[in-house]
Amino acid sequence: MAILQINDIHAGYPRKKVINGLTLPPLASGEVTVLTGPNAAGKSTLLRAIAGLLHAHGSVQYEGNELTTLSPRKRASYVSFMPQSVPTDINLSVMEAVVSALKASPLDAATASNEQFHHRAIAVLERIGIAHLALDPLNQLSGGQRQMASLARSVVREPHILLLDEPTSALDLRHQLKVMRLARSFAQDGRIVVMVLHDLNLAMRWADRVIVMHRGELASDGTPIEAITPAVIESVYGVRIRVERCSQGQPNLIVDGEC
C-alpha cells in the first residue's frame, strides 16, 4: 500500500497565507478521501499545493519522493490535478485533448507509438463512458460532458495520486453519480484519490474518509460518520444538522437551520 504523507504545509498566495502548518493523517492508496469545509477553508489551496501548482513550504512525501522538490515533469508522473473549471471555447476534439494530455510531456512510455497513445486514449474514454464523443469538439459539449472529458484528461496519464477540485459542482444528479462511481473505481485501481466536495451527503455515501477543514486547519477527520458530526458541522459551518439512517441503513445528513 502506497502512502501520501502531508506534513507541516504552508501555502497560499503572495499576500494571503491560506494554510499555515497543516499536517494531515496519511492518505492511503485504494481510498477515496473527501476534503470538505466552508468556502475559503483552504481545500483547493491544499489540493494545488499537493499538485505543485502553487508555491508551498513543507513536505509532501510519496513513496520516498518529496513531491514539492520534483520537476514539473517528474511530478506529473505521480500526480494529476483536475481543475474545477476548464476553458469552454476550445476548438479541439475530445480525443485530441486527451492525446495532448498524454503527449504534453514525455511519459515513462515515451517510446510508445502513436497508435498505442490513441489506444490508451480510447480506453480511457470508454471507461468514462464518452467514447461516442471522441470526435466532438470540446466547445460543443454540454457542461456534464465537458467535465467527463476533463476527467478523462486527468486520468489518462495513469497518475498514482488523482486530485479532483469540486468535480461534481455544476453537474446534474446522474453525472454526479457517474463521477463518484468513477472516483471509486480509480481508487480500486490502487490510486490515491482526493477530492474537494461541498455535498456532504455525497461524501457520506462515497468517501472512505472525510477531512473537514476550517480556516486552513484540520477540523475533523475519519470515516464519514466519524468526521461529519453535528458538533463539527455546527462549529465549522454554523449550521444545525442531524445525521439519520434511511430505511436502507444509509446515513443521511438533514439540515435543520442556522445556529
Place this chain on the structure above:
Amino acid sequence: MAAMAVATVLSFLIDIAVGPSTLDFAGVWQAIFSPESVDLSTRVIVWEVRMPYAVMALLVGAALSLAGCEMQTIMNNAMASPFTLGVSAAASFGAALAIVLGLSLPGVDGEWMIVVNAFLFAFGATLLLQALSSLRGTGPEGLVLFGIALVFMFNAFTGIMQYLASAEALQQFIFWSLGSLTKANWENIPLLFGLFIIIAPFSMVSAWKLTALRLGEESARSFGVAVKRLRFFSLLRISLLTAGAVAFVGTIGFIGLVGPHIAKLLIGEDHRFSLPASILSGALIMSLASVISKAILSGAIVPVGIVTSLIGVPVFVALILNKRKR
C-alpha cells in the same frame, strides 16, 4: 491544408504575373522557367522586381502569422497578434533607432543591426506584455488595452526620432516606415528565410505543449508542461519573427491576427496542424494582399500594409464583438 497550399502557390504565381508594367502571362511564365529565352527588360522585371516582392510577401505573411498563432495561445487571447499588442510598433521603433542613429556593432552588417535592434525592442515589449497579463485581474480585454498603450507609446517615441532626425536619415526612415514590399531584394530575402527556417521547427516541437496549454494553465502544468519556460521561449520566437518581418518590410498590420484565425477555423486548435496552417494562411493572405495592392490603382503599387489593414480591421472588430457576446 493541401487546398491552402495550392491556393498559396497560385496566388504566388498571380502575384508575379501582375504588376504596373504590362507583361502578358505567357511572357512571365517563360521568364520564370527559361530566363534566357526572353528579352532583358522582361527578365529584369520578373526576376529582380516581381519575384522578390512575391517571395517576400510569402515570407512575411508566414512569419507574422506563425507569431500570431503562438501569441494567441500563450497569452490565451484571441485578439493577440504582434500588431495589435504593440510588438510590431516596438520592433519598428527599434529599427528606426538603428536607421536614424546609424547604430552599428563591430562585425555586424548594417542590415542585421536593424534586425537586432528591432528584436531587442520587440522582445522587451513581449516580456512587458507577459508581465502585465500575469497580473491578477487583467482580463483579455485589459491586455488588448495595454497593447494599444504600447502602440501609442512606441509611435510617440518614433515620432520623436523623426523630429530629431537629420533630413537624410528622415528620408530613409520614412521610406522604410511605410509597410511595403518594395524593400524586398535578393539580399534581405535569404536573411528572413534563414530566420524563419530556424525558428519554425522549434515552434513545431512545442506543438503538443501549446495544445495542452489551450486546456488551461493548471491542466497543462498538471500534464508536466513547464509553462513558464514554454512561454519564455515562445515569446522569444514571436519577437524574432516579428523583428525579422518588420525590419525588412516595415510594419504590416493584422496578418498575425487574421491568418491564425482562418487556420484555426478551418483546422481546429491541434497545434501540430494549426501552426503549419497558420504559416500557409498567413502566406496566402499576404500574397493576395500583394496582388490587390497592385490591382487597386492601375500603374501603381499601394503599400501592402494599407491593404492588410483594410482587411484586418473588420475582422478585429468582429472578434471583439463576438467576445462580448459570450
